[in-house]
Amino acid sequence: MKILVTGGAGFIGSAVVRRAISLGHSVVNLDALTYAACLDNVAEVADHPAYNFEQADIRDRAALDRVFETHMPDAVMHLAAESHVDRSIDGPGDFIETNITGTYNMLEAARSYWVAKGKPEDFRFHHISTDEVFGSLPSDPSVQFTEDTAYDPRSPYSASKAASDHLVRAWHETYGLPVVLTNCSNNYGPYHFPEKLVPVVILNALAGKDLPIYGDGSNIRDWLYVEDHAEALILAVTKGVVGRSYNIGGENECTNLELVKSLCRILDEKRPKATGSYADQITFVTDRPGHDQRYAIDPTRTRAELGWRPSVTVDQGLEKTVDWYLNNEEWWRKLQQRHGVGERLGVKA
Numbered sequence: 001m002k003i004l005v006t007g008g009a010g011f012i013g014s015a016v017v018r019r020a021i022s023l024g025h026s027v028v029n030l031d032a033l034t035y036a037a038c039l040d041n042v043a044e045v046a047d048h049p050a051y052n053f054e055q056a057d058i059r060d061r062a063a064l065d066r067v068f069e070t071h072m073p074d075a076v077m078h079l080a081a082e083s084h085v086d087r088s089i090d091g092p093g094d095f096i097e098t099n100i101t102g103t104y105n106m107l108e109a110a111r112s113y114w115v116a117k118g119k120p121e122d123f124r125f126h127h128i129s130t131d132e133v134f135g136s137l138p139s140d141p142s143v144q145f146t147e148d149t150a151y152d153p154r155s156p157y158s159a160s161k162a163a164s165d166h167l168v169r170a171w172h173e174t175y176g177l178p179v180v181l182t183n184c185s186n187n188y189g190p191y192h193f194p195e196k197l198v199p200v201v202i203l204n205a206l207a208g209k210d211l212p213i214y215g216d217g218s219n220i221r222d223w224l225y226v227e228d229h230a231e232a233l234i235l236a237v238t239k240g241v242v243g244r245s246y247n248i249g250g251e252n253e254c255t256n257l258e259l260v261k262s263l264c265r266i267l268d269e270k271r272p273k274a275t276g277s278y279a280d281q282i283t284f285v286t287d288r289p290g291h292d293q294r295y296a297i298d299p300t301r302t303r304a305e306l307g308w309r310p311s312v313t314v315d316q317g318l319e320k321t322v323d324w325y326l327n328n329e330e331w332w333r334k335l336q337q338r339h340g341v342g343e344r345l346g347v348k349a
């Protein structure tokens with residue numbers, strides 16, 4: 001299958017690109033190369049004959065038409081997005097333009113290509129989204145997000161993703177475009193941009209800096225190893241039922257404080273400090289405005305219908321992640337120089 005992957009130079013998109021190539025698919029990686037992108041993320045497949053890269057912006061409809069005409073994909077996996085909640089609080093405009101207008105452009109470019117090809121039934125437009133569109137859950141562990149949970153986004157980021165999900169469903173209902181949607185919980189793993197919680201904690205710990213925890217650290221997230229997400233996404237685009245959405249999660253709920261303590265414990269084992277524990281560097285900082293208290297995914301449909309299972313527990317995945325950051329200093333040092341990285345963002349509200 002020839003897959004047009006948008007956002008393939010980012011964290012999750014690059015895992016999808018690497019996995020798709022390893023499974024024998026052809027990939028066209030379309031990415032604008034924003035501050036969050038890094039082509040090193042796909043260096044291991046860059047010379048593969050089945051890999052192509054197109055630097056293009058999803059806000060530029062003409063560029064998208066050209067990419068569809070040139071490469072004639074069998075499927076689209078649409079991951080390109082502005083993805084950092086804190087940046088969405090400081091500058092929501094980019095999130096509206098890329099996540100909403102950009103998705104609209106992708107849908108229209110895909111639709112006109114699909115119509116010109118005679119509306120092939122096996123074409124897929126797979127939209128990759130987040131569990132944050134469902135809002136915040138109470139602490140009751142029996143309550144989880146299912147595919148039927150009502151949308152209730154609460155940050156500019158999640159509202160822009162929710163809008164894009166609605167557009168994708170509308171293009172299916174109105175024009176018949178064969179779409180599949182997935183909504184996933186928080187990812188972590190190799191190539192995670194160093195402004196997100198897991199890499200911030202690892203890299204600040206190693207640098208002897210504070211490990212900032214928003215609020216009291218009681219916010220609960222459902223963590224999934226990025227390569228397990230990539231595997232689920234490829235199953236969704238190849239086996240998912242048209243018009244259906246699939247929730248993807250690792251069933252690994254933990255508070256932010258527990259997550260940070262786990263990372264400290266792993267670092268204490270792998271790179272012990274001269275004295276004390278990395279946990280001594282934990283510092284509580286002002287909470288994010290509108291910080292959702294709990295996300296938890298019920299992945300029953302994805303497990304039952306797509307046959308997907310995560311390959312690692314959160315402890316195994318965090319250990320692999322710490323190893324990766326310890327062994328890839330050249331990768332993260334460069335990205336730490338980018339605009340805004342290392343600064344506290346999202347507190348202006």
Ligand SMILES: NC(=O)c1ccc[n+]([C@@H]2O[C@H](COP(=O)([O-])OP(=O)(O)OC[C@H]3O[C@@H](n4cnc5c(N)ncnc54)[C@H](O)[C@@H]3O)[C@@H](O)[C@H]2O)c1
Pocket residue numbers: 006007008009010011012013030031032033034035036037038056057058059078079080081082083084098102128129130131161183184185186187188193
């Ligand atoms: N990170 C998570 O935990 C998570 C969880 C669930 C869903 N998602 C979704 O998965 C997708 C990928 O997330 P990520 O964490 O890999 O994001 P990321 O920020 O690491 O990567 C986004 C990529 O999109 C590209 N991009 C941004 N704006 C663009 C534009 N206008 N035109 C073309 N390319 C553009 C960037 O250059 C970057 O390579 C997003 O749609 C996000 O909403 C993320």
